[in-house]
Amino acid sequence: MNGEPHVEAARSSIQPVMRSEVFHDPATDVVLDVISSGVAAADVITIHATCEVEYEGRAAGYLGLGDRIILCKPDGTLLVHRPTGNDPVNWQPPGTTITTETEDGNPVVIGRRANPDEVVRVVLHTVALCTRVDADDTAPLELSGTEADMHQYILEHPDEIEPGLRVLEHERDTPYGSIDVYANDSEGRPVVIEVKRRQATLTHVDQLNRYMTQYRTSNPNARGILVAPAASEGVKRALEEAELEFVGLSEFAAQNTNVSSTTINDFTPD
Amino acid sequence: MNGEPHVEAARSSIQPVMRSEVFHDPATDVVLDVISSGVAAADVITIHATCEVEYEGRAAGYLGLGDRIILCKPDGTLLVHRPTGNDPVNWQPPGTTITTETEDGNPVVIGRRANPDEVVRVVLHTVALCTRVDADDTAPLELSGTEADMHQYILEHPDEIEPGLRVLEHERDTPYGSIDVYANDSEGRPVVIEVKRRQATLTHVDQLNRYMTQYRTSNPNARGILVAPAASEGVKRALEEAELEFVGLSEFAAQNTNVSSTTINDFTPD
DNA sequence: ACCTCCATTTCGGGA
DNA sequence: TCCCGAAGTGGAGGT
Numbered sequence: 001m002n003g004e005p006h007v008e009a010a011r012s013s014i015q016p017v018m019r020s021e022v023f024h025d026p027a028t029d030v031v032l033d034v035i036s037s038g039v040a041a042a043d044v045i046t047i048h049a050t051c052e053v054e055y056e057g058r059a060a061g062y063l064g065l066g067d068r069i070i071l072c073k074p075d076g077t078l079l080v081h082r083p084t085g086n087d088p089v090n091w092q093p094p095g096t097t098i099t100t101e102t103e104d105g106n107p108v109v110i111g112r113r114a115n116p117d118e119v120v121r122v123v124l125h126t127v128a129l130c131t132r133v134d135a136d137d138t139a140p141l142e143l144s145g146t147e148a149d150m151h152q153y154i155l156e157h158p159d160e161i162e163p164g165l166r167v168l169e170h171e172r173d174t175p176y177g178s179i180d181v182y183a184n185d186s187e188g189r190p191v192v193i194e195v196k197r198r199q200a201t202l203t204h205v206d207q208l209n210r211y212m213t214q215y216r217t218s219n220p221n222a223r224g225i226l227v228a229p230a231a232s233e234g235v236k237r238a239l240e241e242a243e244l245e246f247v248g249l250s251e252f253a254a255q256n257t258n259v260s261s262t263t264i265n266d267f268t269p270d
Numbered sequence: 271m272n273g274e275p276h277v278e279a280a281r282s283s284i285q286p287v288m289r290s291e292v293f294h295d296p297a298t299d300v301v302l303d304v305i306s307s308g309v310a311a312a313d314v315i316t317i318h319a320t321c322e323v324e325y326e327g328r329a330a331g332y333l334g335l336g337d338r339i340i341l342c343k344p345d346g347t348l349l350v351h352r353p354t355g356n357d358p359v360n361w362q363p364p365g366t367t368i369t370t371e372t373e374d375g376n377p378v379v380i381g382r383r384a385n386p387d388e389v390v391r392v393v394l395h396t397v398a399l400c401t402r403v404d405a406d407d408t409a410p411l412e413l414s415g416t417e418a419d420m421h422q423y424i425l426e427h428p429d430e431i432e433p434g435l436r437v438l439e440h441e442r443d444t445p446y447g448s449i450d451v452y453a454n455d456s457e458g459r460p461v462v463i464e465v466k467r468r469q470a471t472l473t474h475v476d477q478l479n480r481y482m483t484q485y486r487t488s489n490p491n492a493r494g495i496l497v498a499p500a501a502s503e504g505v506k507r508a509l510e511e512a513e514l515e516f517v518g519l520s521e522f523a524a525q526n527t528n529v530s531s532t533t534i535n536d537f538t539p540d
Numbered sequence: 541a542c543c544t545c546c547a548t549t550t551c552g553g554g555a
Numbered sequence: 556t557c558c559c560g561a562a563g564t565g566g567a568g569g570t
Contacts, residue, residue: 137336
């Protein structure tokens, strides 16, 4: 049964199914053929193999023999996954050119890209499984609870930040960074707001402080507010020292994204 | 051939091979059994399926029908990959509990974790392929060209930063952030060095500036140097305004990690 | 557990 | 293309 493909074609035009081929314990030439023909046909290729991985580019790496799952996507993505961990142990982002060669009779998968110039080389010592499927996926990911949603909420409910706040501008780019929200307070003072969807950190203070330091040279009375669901004591101290303010929007704390009766839950498709 | 497993056991104790089972176009109960038994056996499970994905946790998401590859790892990692993109469209990091259920006769994969409380639910409408393999991988990843390597290089070659520089300390933690390198220049002035292994950005300037602002209250003549392979004009301007300096270490520019005769190339295993 | 920072970060948007 | 900042960032290391 070695190398014998099990083909399952689409069974109907109404509900098309992924066309898939599986090669069990395939010989080297079968692996090479599946990869090259699969890449040419824009299929997704998965390989279960004991392999070795070399990487050279922005950094350089070597990974000795082990059992991994290799994924080759039609957009050039190359992923090498270990049996543990969220992130691939080696990878190559979209835009990579995937080719093959042999080394000591073993099939080798090569992912090469320019800018940055990087190569990942996967030497397949024992291939347990090699598959190619024709995958079609155009559904948009609908995601809510992002920072963009929080911006929208603030634009529509400025009083939640501070009574009398009037929003004047959203996402203004400047040479010293971009401002999330520009507003005036009830006394007409300029207010710059930096929004974070999760616990505020020092880098967030930095970001606001960088802009405010510049802005205050021409607007000494300008206020800077960091808006986030929460902030550590260190962050609050850093804010005070920079004469900046913190406003906690606990509605946006984690595990509370499905608030009803607000606009936060409105989906914002790609 | 539906649901019939193709089993390939290890063939020798000398060179063990991944034990693998493949189910082609499996029925719902087969999918459910493969997942639950595979999870129990600490196997890696891959599913090629047309599916729907729901996510709720720090944010909330919905992904309509499409062809994807689902990966379940024995450490609880759950990955849903589209045919494009480096990153999974939905995922659950290690530590997740993977369970199954059915919905309208379709198998459903559920990944649930606490802290943060998050759930990913994958509704499998048509499963083309379902595999489980017993993967073993203990090889350490050897990686060079990281920021740690750059630190080491600077510690051993301080003159590359500036003639006469004497390094006094490495990685000092403070309430206002950690310093990469603390040194004295040829005139005895304190020098704080922030090291970046790639093109410097404004946030890197922030990081150095945050600390220097504090440090200079007690050491007004202290110098702050950002060391990186390169920096944009905006970064250099921001540095000047904060009275900080930039030193370009072009040896560490991308695509130049394999410099010979230096220590940068020494592997630093996990 | 919290906080900070690196990452071969990747990804998307704007100039 | 570069530059900048978000991400359901993940992961490591220290306190």
